[in-house]
Amino acid sequence: MNTLFDKIWDAHVVEALPGDTHVLYIDRQYIHEVTSPQAFEGLRRRGVPLFRPGQVTAIPDHNIPTLCQHLPVADPLSRAQLDTLERNCVAHDISLFRIGTPHHGIVHVAGPESGLTLPGMTIVCGDSHTSTHGALGCVAFGIGTSEVEMALATQCILQPKPRPARVRVEGRLPAGTCAKDLILHVISRIGTAGGTGYFVEFAGTAIRALSLEARMTVCNMSIEMGARGGMIAPDDATFDYLRDRPFAPRGAAWERAIERWRALPSDDDARFDAEFTFDAGEIAPMITYGTNPATGIPVTATIPPAADPQALAYMGLHAGEPLVGKRVDHVFVGSCTNGRLEDLRAFASLVKGKRRAPGVTAWIVPGSQEVERRAIAEGVRDTLEAAGFVLRQPGCSACLAMNEDKVPPGKYCVATSNRNFEGRQGPGARTFLAGPLVAAAAAVTGEIRDPRELM
Amino acid sequence: MRERFITLTSPVVPLERDNVDTDQIIPARFLKATSREGFGDKLFHDWRYDSAGCPRPDFVLNDPTHRGTILAAGKNFGCGSSREHAAWAIRGAGFRAVLSPRFADIFRENALNNGLLPVQLPAPFLERVFTVTRERPEAAVTVDLERQEVRFEGETAPFDIPPYRKRCLLQGFDDIDYLLSIRDKIILFEKQHAL
Structure with a gap:
């Protein structure tokens, strides 16, 4: 036993x-x-x-x-x-x-x-x-x-x-x-x-x-x-x-x-x-509104009334408001959470035939050389490039922003990484954690959107 | 050998926040050093200083009325990244103990490995420490490792620590000393468990 x-x-x-x-x-x-x-x-x-x-x-x-x-x-x-x-x-x-x-x-x-x-x-x-x-x-x-x-x-x-x-x-x-x-x-x-x-x-x-x-x-x-x-x-x-x-x-x-x-x-x-038991059928595309990873809500939901005021002040958000329609400045796809081939494929499948929204800076970072090689071999990079994105080279990148991939103060980033702590993506940076499809929807519209409407 | 920990009496520096993550304790951009020293000045950097590098007067570490070697914080202290730099920064800034209703697992181990005692206390006890300290910042807390208890204003709360860890802190030993002393046993284990 x-x-x-x-x-x-x-x-x-x-x-x-x-x-x-x-x-x-x-x-x-x-x-x-x-x-x-x-x-x-x-x-x-x-x-x-x-x-x-x-x-x-x-x-x-x-x-x-x-x-x-x-x-x-x-x-x-x-x-x-x-x-x-x-x-x-x-x-x-x-x-x-x-x-x-x-x-x-x-x-x-x-x-x-x-x-x-x-x-x-x-x-x-x-x-x-x-x-x-x-x-x-x-x-x-x-x-x-x-x-x-x-x-x-x-x-x-x-x-x-x-x-x-x-x-x-x-x-x-x-x-x-x-x-x-x-x-x-x-x-x-x-x-x-x-x-x-x-x-x-x-x-x-x-x-x-x-x-x-x-x-x-x-x-x-x-x-x-x-x-x-x-x-x-x-x-x-x-x-x-x-x-x-x-x-x-x-x-x-x-x-x-x-x-x-x-x-x-x-x-x-x-x-x-x-x-702990959960019903998969109840799960919707998720996004976080706060400054810890437990602040996830369905992308179509509104920020709960009991949300931590300090976190909302940092994020420049208010209890009760919807996230859909919020302006997004940066999109980061990568990290040990979502930097694998299937993640790049998911992102590419949604942006295919569309264009990167004006004003959105996107960092698409493969998790490894192998991911990069395969993304190139099966045409994922071509799809990304046709939509106005660049496939970068492997590393932790904007997940913790130790290198130069930093989100500027006050800017909003939809990130497929794992932490939305204050300053995680750069001092003053505001992070929305989500999966590659929500990130793709943000990358082509410049705002938070339900990816199911764009698929 | 490291500095021993036996008892400690000091006013607390109250950080009344839950879920203080290690990115706040020491932001990632300061992790480029290759030694353990020099992190104390960077402790809570982005809460402590504004973008121009000036101390924020409303942050507790910049408040001259709160001085001490015991940090008191809300629940889930030290969550997030495993960076031991967080323990080095707290230690480097002169703290010897942290009080919280609950510590994140990795942080607790990192603290213990650096002679920084994580003391888990019932939330109401800690609430009282915060309340009294607001009125009288000089009110002192005593952390008694030998008796595994914290004393404050006539009240006493016991705390848990694994006996091995307690012995290490009391005697100033560390884990590597111990592991090196059982090397033969480890080699024997490898022979018996060809994996």
């Missing part, structure tokens, strides 16, 4: 300390340029070698330009951070997916896509959206830099064991809605802290019906309801997704792996400490 989460977690406990603090063995660690330099510095200070370099993969993504990636990075601080990552990887013999090389991309897009993320694994990265990888049926979560250092030094971290929870979404998603709408709907009901202390398994017929890319969108945002991570039981769709990926097992090893992975799903009588 074990859950998917318990099966994986318990198999990785090296030692249990009093008070449910566990020494947890980590199968794979991803690192990037922003949260790793101080960890390497710590190793140097202690004179400790890296324990298992073969289980660490480095990908620079947070701090990189999304145009002209063949040129040296202009910002000296960003460049110094990227150079530091390069030096650390060379010194410790860590595999590094450099900018512009075939496996490069946002860690949470490139990792699963390369076959490095596999069911049953424990995975950490110094980034809260590491929960994305859970879509493949692994225990993956974000950690701080001290824990990055622990994992580099010992391949283990010390963690209190989260409690298992389940979010079931039953039924069918209505036409014109997508995984982003599903997760924004769930978070709007559970709240920003409703998942705190839990590791969430997403289940139910609506979740089963999602593609692997869509499942990643769902698991990605688990952290936005406070959960330690999110995961989905591996099934045939998972195995089909992983088969023949560059770093996935092959031949007999693949067959053995599948056999192991088939035993992972939660047992029928597994006990969860909390259960």
Whole structure:
């Protein structure tokens, strides 16, 4: 009577300390340029070698330009951070997916896509959206830099064991809605802290019906309801997704792996400490009006009377007013939430035959080299260009605006990323979170619109 | 070895907001440093300073009547990004403890790994701290780690902390010291669990 989460977690406990603090063995660690330099510095200070370099993969993504990636990075601080990552990887013999090389991309897009993320694994990265990888049926979560250092030094971290929870979404998603709408709907009901202390398994017929890319969108945002991570039981769709990926097992090893992975799903009588159930049929295209990701409402709804006045003041909005018809200055499609091929396809399908609205600045940023390559190969880029959009190069970009892709103060941006916190997309920037279809509707009309009317 | 935490008595700096996310604690554009130092000045940067870089007089960190080494905040403190820079910034600005009715999971771990004590307290207790502090900013809170309790104006509230974490803070050890000490056990685990 074990859950998917318990099966994986318990198999990785090296030692249990009093008070449910566990020494947890980590199968794979991803690192990037922003949260790793101080960890390497710590190793140097202690004179400790890296324990298992073969289980660490480095990908620079947070701090990189999304145009002209063949040129040296202009910002000296960003460049110094990227150079530091390069030096650390060379010194410790860590595999590094450099900018512009075939496996490069946002860690949470490139990792699963390369076959490095596999069911049953424990995975950490110094980034809260590491929960994305859970879509493949692994225990993956974000950690701080001290824990990055622990994992580099010992391949283990010390963690209190989260409690298992389940979010079931039953039924069918209505036409014109997508995984982003599903997760924004769930978070709007559970709240920003409703998942705190839990590791969430997403289940139910609506979740089963999602593609692997869509499942990643769902698991990605688990952290936005406070959960330690999110995961989905591996099934045939998972195995089909992983088969023949560059770093996935092959031949007999693949067959053995599948056999192991088939035993992972939660047992029928597994006990969860909390259960939440949703009806997929009730989900509409969603958008957020506030400054946390739990402020999602159907795009056609009005801002609730009880909305936080501080958030509304920041956003320049009023309780009771509709969002449809609001002017939009920027549109950002990308990030580890919605920067995959299916997201670009969805955006392209709506803008096809239309034009970018005058006055709208659009950043369309693929999540990885692989996404970019495939978008070009199947004509998505051509569709975008014909409609007046540019397909940029992979990176985190305007999701957290560490590079030059910043929304100016006071401007409105419809973003397919994961956070609408104050200043997240640049000081004073105002973010509406939504899926790629709502973003496309905004990009061609210059205002918030129900995408179903334009499809 | 890091600085030990045993007991702490100080007035609180009251930040009466819920859902304070780590992007507010330290905005992403300040994360380009490669060392742990220097983040204290950037703590709550965009709430603390206007776009010209001048201190906003209405923000509590700029209010000279509120000075102390304990930060008190609303629920779900430290949500969002996993950036440990948030804990470094709070520590760098001189705080040793944060009081909140509820902490985000990653922030709590990051704080503990930096000798910053996250103290989860019942909302009514904290409400009283806020109310009294508005009237008398000098009213002091005592955080007693040994006894796992907070004392304020004659009232006492217990708080939870895993025993291992408590020992680390009291003795000034950190997790890496411990993990390195069980390396042989980790190697044995790897042998027995060929994954």
